Amino acid sequence: MNSLYLLLGGLAALALGYFVYGAWLEKVWGLDPRRPTPAHEFRDGIDYLPSRAPVVLGHHFSSIAGAGPINGPIQAAIFGWLPCFLWIVIGGIFFGGVHDFGALFASLRNKGRSIGEVIAGSIGQRAKRLFIIFSFLTLVLVVGAFASIVAGTFNGFTRDAAGVLVHNDINGSTATISLLFMLLAVMFGLLVYRLEMPLGRATLIGIAGIVASIALGLRFPVHIGYDGWMLLLGVYIFLASVAPVWILLQPRDYLSSFLLYAMMLAAVVGIVAARPVIELPAFTSFEVNGQYLFPALFVTIACGAISGFHSLVASGTTSKQLNSERDARLVGFGSMLIESALGIAALIAVGYIFTRNGNAFTSQTPTQVLADGLSQMLACVGLDSAEARRTTYGLVILAVSTFCLTSLDTATRLGRYMFQELWLAPGENAADVRGWRAVLVNKYVATVVTVILGMSLGFGGYAKIWPLFGAANQLLAALALLAVACWLQNLARRNAMFLVPMYFMLAVTLTSLVLTVKAQGSALLAGTGGLVAAMQVAIALLLLALSLVLVVEGRRALRRRA
Secondary structure (H helix, E strand, C coil): CEHHHHHHHHHHHHHHHHHHHHHHHHHHHCCCCCCCCHHHHCCCCCCCCCECHHHHHHHHHHHHHCCHHHHHHHHHHHHCHHHHHHHHHHHHHHHHHHHHHHHHHHHHCCCCCCHHHHHHHHCCHHHHHHHHHHHHHHHHHHHHHHHHHHHHHHCCEEECCCCCEEECHHHHHHHHHHHHHHHHHHHHHHHHHCCCCCHHHHHHHHHHHHHHHHHHHHHCCCCCCHHHHHHHHHHHHHHHHHCCCCCCHHHHHHHHHHHHHHHHHHHHHHHHHHCCECCCCCCCCCEECCEEHHHHHHHHCCCCCCCHHHHHHHHHCHHHCECCHHHHHHHHHHHHHHHHHHHHHHHHHHHHHHHHHHHHHHHCCHHHHHHHHHHHHHHHHCCCCHHHHHHHHHHHHHHHHHHHHHHHHHHHHHHHHHHHHHCCCCCCCHHHCCCHHHHHCCHHHHHHHHHHHHHHHHCCCHHHCHHHHHHHHHHHHHHHHHHHHHHHHHCCCCCHHHHHHHHHHHHHHHHHHHHHHHHHHHHHHCCCCHHHHHHHHHHHHHHHHHHHHHHHHHHHHHHHCC
């Protein structure tokens, strides 16, 4: 299969989905550009801040991407390229796009509050509380997993063949560039929101700063070990969560998005130049290495097709920054389809590596597969010297770590929101609370709880967290679809576009959790599971219980208003 056909066919389908299906959803739901958004209604300069569409798009896309659209397709490629490609395209348009756009729209019409508040009004308070607990647990897993991935990417040391600890300059350079990015973000925020510099001029300065940061980072790598980075990341995400959104979170995500767009453009250039023929089989088998295509494919390919984390970002930070409902389709639906395009590029990269190296890609991390594939394809446009390939490889690693870091600080802020909401009564704000609840809704306390729980899991390594995160994340997507479907029905508006994705994702994730309990339970009974297996069984059972109660509550709500 010529990868160019795969790329162009996928991009054409995604574009058609955006301009036809996305526009239809916008019309059916009744988005109104004249209606004031929560960013204007509740503007406080900390969480609520009306911002231009490109800035919010940069924040939202950078936050939702993470490592998912790269890791998922590369890991799922064991089933062949065809099922991965079909799920990325169909899932991105009719599942993920509807999910993200719907969550953003529902939050816009509910004062910029979370999906939990949407559930409270359409299903009930008990369902809201259960959903918040579920979401908070998922966000703790996100913080732990992505903190571990980032710390591993920044780790300035590695061991050589003899086991001797040596400097890793690629990781060290990535760390330096990321630190400079943070300083650059603060400067950008001050230029735009305090000195009121036009966005275009500030963006040019920011891009020049990105280039300078990359040049300095490649020259001056920072060498700090994994544990040291975990501690430093804990401090960083605490500050990012409590600081005003304009000073760090939003500008860093906006500037980072240019690096991510550049990586995607480089991928397109590399694919067009190399035009590799993918020899990875179109389809291998329904069962590979003990994993079944259903449900494994649909849990593994998360962010590239549909991800519950997106609904938390859309209803947590993005809805509080949107300047107009006119921008909702671009930010909500458009960002999801950009992720799907990145998923296609990752799939082609693994196909290219397979063509050249056979099954060797299975011994590499997904990030290494993407970096290796893109650097080899870009060699076809003249970047074929050892130094050029090393630089290209390092820049791809940097871009992926940027995805993860933006997801990490956004997840921490969202975890803070969820923990605060858990202790608030209906219609109550944090300023209204007294007594012991006033301590728990304090933003600093809520952030500390989120950071400590997430980082504690992260010290054990992301590999131990990722299977739980995958199932919890996709189950969260099903519950968010259920929430928006109930809300729209309560408003007497069409919701059928949510029902098929919701039932399918429920079937996928509940099956996955049952298989997890069976496999890890068998390992425990055989005496080979250990603490990790026990944790997976306990959390899987808790997620199953919470989700089943929420599904029953949601089903009753749908029937009441049918």
